[in-house]
Amino acid sequence: MTLRKNAVRLAAGGAVLALTATACGGGGGSSSSTKSSGAPKGDKGGTLNVLLIADFEHLDPQRNYVSSALNFGSRLLTRSLTGYASVPGPNGSQLVPDLATDLGKPSDGNKTWTFTLKDGVKFEDGSAIKCADVKYGVERSMSDQITAGPQYAKQYLVGGDKYVGPYKDGGKGLDSIQCTDDKTIVFKLNKAIGDFNYTTSLPTFSPVPKAKDTNIKYDDHPVSTGPYKIQSYARQKSLVLVRNENWDPETDTIRKAYPDKIVATFGLDPAVIDQRLIADAPQDQTAIMLDSSIQAENLASVLNDPNLKKRTAAGLDGFVRYLAINTVKVKDLKVRQAIEYAINKESYRGTRGGADAGDYATGTITPVMKSHKDFNVYDAPPTGDPAKAKGLLTSANAMGFKLKIDFANTPTNAKSGAAFKEALDKAGFKTTLNPINPDTYYDVIGKPKTQNELSLAGWGPDWPNGSSVIPPLFDGKQIVPEGNQNFAQLNDPEVQAKIAAANNETDLTKQAALWGDLDELIMQKAAVVPLIYGKTNQIAGSKVKNVYLHAFYGELDMAALAVQ
Amino acid sequence: MFRYIIRRLIGVLILMVVISFITFLLFFAIPSNPAALSCGKGCTPTVIKATEHKMGIDEPILVQYGKYMKGLVTGRTFGEGTAVNKCPAPCLGFSFKTDQPVLGMITDAFPITLSISIGAFVLWIFFGISTGVISALKKGTIIDRVTMFVTLATVSLPSFFTGLMLLYFIVIKYGLMTFPSYVGFLDNPYDWAKNLLLPWITLAFLFAALYTRLTRANMLETMGEDYIRTARAKGLSERKVIFKHGLRAALTPIVTIAGLDLGGLLGGAVITESVFNFNGLGRLVVRSSTDLDLPVLVGVTVLAAFFIVMLNFLVDLLYAAIDPRVRLV
Numbered sequence: 001m002t003l004r005k006n007a008v009r010l011a012a013g014g015a016v017l018a019l020t021a022t023a024c025g026g027g028g029g030s031s032s033s034t035k036s037s038g039a040p041k042g043d044k045g046g047t048l049n050v051l052l053i054a055d056f057e058h059l060d061p062q063r064n065y066v067s068s069a070l071n072f073g074s075r076l077l078t079r080s081l082t083g084y085a086s087v088p089g090p091n092g093s094q095l096v097p098d099l100a101t102d103l104g105k106p107s108d109g110n111k112t113w114t115f116t117l118k119d120g121v122k123f124e125d126g127s128a129i130k131c132a133d134v135k136y137g138v139e140r141s142m143s144d145q146i147t148a149g150p151q152y153a154k155q156y157l158v159g160g161d162k163y164v165g166p167y168k169d170g171g172k173g174l175d176s177i178q179c180t181d182d183k184t185i186v187f188k189l190n191k192a193i194g195d196f197n198y199t200t201s202l203p204t205f206s207p208v209p210k211a212k213d214t215n216i217k218y219d220d221h222p223v224s225t226g227p228y229k230i231q232s233y234a235r236q237k238s239l240v241l242v243r244n245e246n247w248d249p250e251t252d253t254i255r256k257a258y259p260d261k262i263v264a265t266f267g268l269d270p271a272v273i274d275q276r277l278i279a280d281a282p283q284d285q286t287a288i289m290l291d292s293s294i295q296a297e298n299l300a301s302v303l304n305d306p307n308l309k310k311r312t313a314a315g316l317d318g319f320v321r322y323l324a325i326n327t328v329k330v331k332d333l334k335v336r337q338a339i340e341y342a343i344n345k346e347s348y349r350g351t352r353g354g355a356d357a358g359d360y361a362t363g364t365i366t367p368v369m370k371s372h373k374d375f376n377v378y379d380a381p382p383t384g385d386p387a388k389a390k391g392l393l394t395s396a397n398a399m400g401f402k403l404k405i406d407f408a409n410t411p412t413n414a415k416s417g418a419a420f421k422e423a424l425d426k427a428g429f430k431t432t433l434n435p436i437n438p439d440t441y442y443d444v445i446g447k448p449k450t451q452n453e454l455s456l457a458g459w460g461p462d463w464p465n466g467s468s469v470i471p472p473l474f475d476g477k478q479i480v481p482e483g484n485q486n487f488a489q490l491n492d493p494e495v496q497a498k499i500a501a502a503n504n505e506t507d508l509t510k511q512a513a514l515w516g517d518l519d520e521l522i523m524q525k526a527a528v529v530p531l532i533y534g535k536t537n538q539i540a541g542s543k544v545k546n547v548y549l550h551a552f553y554g555e556l557d558m559a560a561l562a563v564q
Numbered sequence: 565m566f567r568y569i570i571r572r573l574i575g576v577l578i579l580m581v582v583i584s585f586i587t588f589l590l591f592f593a594i595p596s597n598p599a600a601l602s603c604g605k606g607c608t609p610t611v612i613k614a615t616e617h618k619m620g621i622d623e624p625i626l627v628q629y630g631k632y633m634k635g636l637v638t639g640r641t642f643g644e645g646t647a648v649n650k651c652p653a654p655c656l657g658f659s660f661k662t663d664q665p666v667l668g669m670i671t672d673a674f675p676i677t678l679s680i681s682i683g684a685f686v687l688w689i690f691f692g693i694s695t696g697v698i699s700a701l702k703k704g705t706i707i708d709r710v711t712m713f714v715t716l717a718t719v720s721l722p723s724f725f726t727g728l729m730l731l732y733f734i735v736i737k738y739g740l741m742t743f744p745s746y747v748g749f750l751d752n753p754y755d756w757a758k759n760l761l762l763p764w765i766t767l768a769f770l771f772a773a774l775y776t777r778l779t780r781a782n783m784l785e786t787m788g789e790d791y792i793r794t795a796r797a798k799g800l801s802e803r804k805v806i807f808k809h810g811l812r813a814a815l816t817p818i819v820t821i822a823g824l825d826l827g828g829l830l831g832g833a834v835i836t837e838s839v840f841n842f843n844g845l846g847r848l849v850v851r852s853s854t855d856l857d858l859p860v861l862v863g864v865t866v867l868a869a870f871f872i873v874m875l876n877f878l879v880d881l882l883y884a885a886i887d888p889r890v891r892l893v
Contacts, residue, residue: 054851055662144614145647148602151611168645215647216663234672235664236843236851265745268841272731276743279736283743443600482609 043545046563048259049287051273055236055266060219061203062141063149067460067553068291074203075255075559076241076262079225081115081134081185081200083254084464084552086559090368092551093464095198095508098254099129099207099225103197106506110192115200117183122246123209124224131179133207139166139174141204145215150462152199158188167215194506198463227257239264256546258562264290274298277539278308285541286563288556293317293536296353302539312539313547317460317554319534320364320469323405323420324455324487327527328448330403334396336526337378339403339454342389342427343529344419346382351415358532363519364459364469366533368551370509371466373516377523389427399428404452406445409435413456420454446484455487458534464552466515467503474522475499488527495522572880576873581633583869587862588629598660598856618643619660621858632657632862657859661852666863669848674867676746677844680836681829683760684767689822692772696779697811703784712780715773727766727839734762744840763840767833771825775818782814789813815886823879824872831868 056069061078064070074080083098085091097103100115107114121129140146141153143165154160158176166173176188189196199205212223221230227249228241241262249257268276270292276284278298294302294312302308323343325336345360352358359367362376380388393399405420407413414435421431434452436444445455461468472478476491495518502514522528538556540547543564550557599615600607607615616622620631620642631640635655642649642658651657656666699711718726734740744762747755786792787810795805832846845864852860 057661143647144618145643145645147611147615147618151608165645167643167647215643216649216658219663235662235669236848237672265841267843267847269838271728272839272841275732275736281736281739281742437596440596443597480608483607483612 043258043562043564045258045260046543047261047263047286048544048561048563049284049541050262050264050290051268051276051284051287052264052266052289052291053268053270053273054291056239058148058219059222060146060149061206061208061222062137062146063219064203065149068555070203071550071553071555071558072264072290073222075226075553075557076228077224077226077230078203078206078222079121079252080203080205082197082205083201084550086254086256086550086557088548088557090370090551092557093368093370095201095464096253098201098252099134100200104200106194106196110194110196110504110506111189113187113189113193113196113200115185115187117185118251119183120248120251121225122248123207123212124229124244124246125209125212126246127209128182129207129225130182131185132182133209134185134205135173135177135179136166136210136213137206137208138177138204139163139169140208140213140215142174143167143215150202150204152202152462153204156187156189156191156193156196156199158190160190166210192504193467194502194504194511195465195467195508198465198467201463227252227255228262231261236266238266255559256562258546258560270295274539277311277541278302280311280542285543288540288544288547288561289538290555290558293538296356299356299537302537308539311542311544311547312537313549313556314537315535315549315554316359316366316368317534317536318366318368318464318552319458319460319554320361320366321358321456321458321531321534322361322364323529323531324457325527325529326451326453326455326487326489327491327525328489329453330401332396332398333526334392335398335401338389338392338396338398338401338427339424339429340378340389340526340529341380341385341392342424342429343531344382344384344423345531347419347423348416348531349382351419352412352532356535356537358534361530361533363523363530364473364528365466365515365519369461369464369466369469369512371464371469371512371515371519373513373520375520375523377520384423384427386423386427393428400430401428403429403431403454404434405431405454405456406434406436406441406452407456408438408441410438416456420456443483445487447482448479448484448489449481451484451487451489457487460554465508466512466518470515470518470522471499471503474518474527490522490525490527492525495525572877576870576877579873580866580870584632584862584866585629587865588625588632588858591856591858591861592625594856596856598858601856602660619858632859656863659852659860660857661855661860666859669860670845670863670867673843673845673848675748676842677830677832677837677846679746679749679756679760680763680767680833680842680844681826683757683764684771684829684833684836685822685826687764687768688771688775691768692775693779693811693815693818695772696776697783697806699776700780700783700787701806708780711776715776718769719773719777721770722835723766723770724835724839726769727762727836730762730766731839744842746842763833763836763842766836766839767829775822778818778821779814782817783810786810786814812886816883819882819886820879823875823882827872827875828868830871830875832864 057066058064059073064073079098081098081100082095082103085094085096099117099121101118105114123129138153141149142160142163145167159174163174178186180186209223220233224244227244227247229244231240231242233239243260273289273292274295302312325339330336349357360382365372403424405417407417417433421433424431445451472485474486474490474495476496479486479489498518502511505511505514536554545562546560599612599619603612603615620628637653639653640651640655642651651665658665695711699708702708735743744759747759749756792805792809795809832844832849834846834850837844837846849864
C-alpha cells in the first residue's frame with residue numbers, strides 16, 4: 001500500500017538512501033527553505049533538462065508507482081480524476097480536482113463515489129476523454145499483465161478481487177465501474193471509504209483509450225492527457241517531451257506548463273549530477289535533479305555557499321522511519337513504554353548523517369500532512385531517558401527483558417542497530433541484533449509468526465492523508481500471514497473502531513483531525529518508536545525558477561518549474 | 565584449415581549453450597524473487613504469483629530454459645488474452661523490468677560499447693606498442709626510465725579515477741568540452757569522436773601502460789635471440805631487424821592478450837560507461853544484475869562470452885600471419 005515501494009526498500013537498505021531518498025511524498029513543511037519565486041506567465045518557453053540516475057520504472061499510468069515517475073508522469077503527461085495543488089509549502093498536499101469537476105460525490109454511506117469529467121479535456125490526438133476511457137484505464141490496472149502498479153482498484157471495487165482485467169474478460173468489463181453517460185463515472189466500493197477521492201489521485205485512475213492500448217508497450221508512449229506529450233523515448237537513455245497542443249490550460253488548475261520542452265537524461269551517476277549542477281556550466285543552468293538528492297559529501301559545501309544554497313530546495317521527504325514494537329511478543333504496555341524512553345534517537349540519526357537526515361519524529365504522520373498532529377507522548381530528550389526506562393522495566397518486573405531487533409543488513413542499518421542495542425541494554429534490556437538480507441527484508445518481517453520483538457522500518461504514504469498511514473500500519477484487520485505491513489501487529493479494538501470512524505468521515509478536514517488523534521492514541525499504546533521524519537535537499541541550475549519541494553512528492557515540483 | 569574452423573565454431577556454439585544454462589542456474593540460486601522485487605511493498609502473495617506467471621518464472625528451470633532456447637530458433641509469444649506480444653526469432657525475451665525486447669536493448673547498447681572499445685583499442689595499441697618499442701630500444705636511458713615510471717603510475721590508476729578526473733578538470737572545472745553523450749557514428753562522425761574522446765583516453769590510459777611494459781619485455785627478449793644476431797650478421801639494416809624480425813615475433817603474445825582484452829571490453833566497459841553515462845552493454849549487464857532481470861542478463865552474458873571466444877579464435881588464426889614460426893595444421 002504505497003507508491004514509494006522503492007523508498008521502502010531504501011528505508012531497509014539505508015546505504016543507498018542517498019541516491020533516491022527523494023522518492024517519497026512530503027517536502028516543504030515547516031522545515032522547508034525554498035526559492036519559491038512563483039513564475040509569472042512571462043516565463044513560458046525554453047527547455048528544462050532533467051538529470052536522472054535511472055529511467056522511470058513505468059510511465060504507463062496504471063503501472064506508475066514510484067514517486068519520481070509519479071511526479072514526472074502525473075504532473076506532465078497523464079492526468080487523473082484528482083490531484084495535488086502546485087504551490088510551495090504544506091498547501092501542496094491539498095487535494096484538488098483534476099480531470100473531474102470536483103472532488104467527487106459520495107453516497108450510499110460512502111460506498112458509491114461519482115465523478116463528473118470536465119468539458120474540454122482531450123487526449124493528445126484531440127479526441128475527447130470519456131467516461132469509458134477512465135473505466136478502461138482502471139480496469140486494465142487489474143490485469144495481471146499490467147504489473148507493478150498500485151492494487152487499490154482490485155481491493156476497493158466490488159468484484160475487483162475476482163476481475164481478470166480487460167484483456168481476458170471477453171469484453172464484459174467490471175460492473176462496479178459504471179458510466180451513466182460520457183461524463184459521469186460511478187465507482188461502487190466494497191466498503192465505506194470517506195476519502196476515496198485521495199485514491200483517485202493515483203494514475204491508476206487515469207484514462208486510457210482502448211484503441212491505443214498496446215498493453216506492456218504502452219509504457220513507451222502513454223497517450224498524453226497533460227500539457228506535454230512524448231516526442232521521443234529511448235529507454236534508459238533519454239526522453240523528450242514537447243507541448244501537447246490538445247491540452248487546454250483552462251481545464252487544468254494544477255499544471256503551469258512553463259517550459260516548451262523537457263528533456264530527461266537517464267543513467268547519470270549521482271555524484272556527476274551533483275557536480276554538474278554545482279558547476280552550473282551553461283548547458284546545465286536549465287537543469288534539475290529529480291530522482292537523487294545532494295550527496296552527503298557535498299551537502300555542507302552547498303548549504304554553506306549562499307549562491308548554491310539559493311538554488312537549493314530543502315525539506316522533508318515524506319518518510320517516517322520507525323522502530324515497530326511487536327505488540328504480540330511485547331505484551332506489557334510498561335515494557336513497550338520503557339522501549340520508547342530507552343531509544344536514543346540522536347545516535348540513530350547520527351548513524352544516518354545527523355541533522356541533515358531528518359527531524360526527530362513523535363508520530364507516524366509526517367508534518368507535511370494535514371492529518372499531522374503536534375504531540376509528544378514520551379517527552380524524553382533525543383538521547384532518551386534510560387533512568388525512566390529502567391524504572392518502567394522494574395515496575396513491570398521485566399528487567400533483562402529479551403529483545404531481538406530485525407533490520408535490513410546494510411552498513412548504515414548495522415550502525416543504527418548497534419546504537420539501538422547500546423541504548424536498550426543501558427536501560428536494562430537484553431538485546432540481540434538480527435540482520436536480514438535487504439532484498440528479502442520486508443518479505444521476512446512481513447510474516448508475523450517469525451517477526452521478532454523490534455523491526456526497523458520506514459513508510460511513505462500513497463496519498464497525503466492519514467488513511468494511507470494509520471490503516472496499513474495499525475489496523476489489526478489488515479494483519480495477514482505473508483506480506484503483512486502492520487509490523488507492530490497491533491490488533492486493538494479501540495484503534496480499529498476509530499479507524500472505521502475516520503474512514504467513514506467525508507469531511508476531509510474532520511477526517512484529518514481524526515487521523516491525528518489516532519496517531520496520538522497509537523503512540524500512547526506504544527506500538528512504534530518514531531525515529532525521524534526524513535529530509536532531502538535538491539539543487540537546480542541557476543536559470544531554473546520555482547525551485548521548491550512539493551509537499552506530497554518530496555521533490556522539485558515538475559508542474560511548476562520554469563526556465564529563464 | 566576449413567575443418568579446423570568448423571570444429572572451432574561448433575565448440576563456440578556448445579560453449580554458448582553451456583554459458584546460457586549456467587547463467588540460468590546461477591540466477592535461480594539467488595535468494596531474491598524478481599517478481600517480488602517488481603511488485604514492491606504491500607504486494608500480496610496473489611499478486612506476486614501472478615507476476616511470476618507473467619514473467620514465466622513459475623515453471624521449472626528446465627522448462628524455462630527449453631522455452632528460451634526454442635525462442636531463439638522459432639520465436640515466442642508472450643502474454644495472455646488480447647494482450648499478446650510476439651517476439652520474433654531470434655527471441656531473447658522481454659526485460660522483466662522494462663518489458664522491452666532484449667534483442668533491441670542489446671542492439672541499442674552494442675554500438676556504444678563497440679565505439680568505446682574500438683577507439684580505445686586503437687589508441688592503446690598505437691601508444692602502448694610504440695612506447696614499448698622505443699623503451700626497449702633505449703633500454704637503460706632516461707627515456708626508458710621515464711617511460712617505465714609513467715607506465716607504472718598510470719597502470720596503478722583505476723579507470724573510474726582517471727575518468728572522473730578527466731571529467732572534473734576538462735568538463736566541469738575548465739569547461740573545455742561539454743559533458744559527453746553518445747552520438748551515432750553515422751549521425752555525425754565528428755561529434756561521435758568528440759564525445760568518445762574522454763572515454764577512449766580513460767580506457768587507453770590504463771591499457772596502453774600495460775602494453776608498453778609488455779611490448780618492452782617481449783622486445784628485449786626477442787632482440788636477444790640468436791636469429792636477430794644472425795639477421796644483423798647478414799648485414800640487414802637495423803630498421804629491418806627491428807620491425808621485420810624483432811617486433812613481428814614480439815607481437816605474437818601481445819596479439820593474444822589484445823584479442824582477449826578487446827573481447828572482454830566488447831562485453832561491456834562497465835566502469836568507463838558508467839562514469840561517462842554511456843548506456844553500453846556494461847551498464848546494461850550491471851543494471852540487469854541489480855534488477856534481477858534474467859532475460860537481459862542471459863542475453864548480454866552470452867553475447868559477452870561470444871565475443872571473448874570469437875576473438876580468441878581470430879587470434880589463433882592471426883598467429884600464422886604474424887609469426888612464420890606458427891603454422892596451423
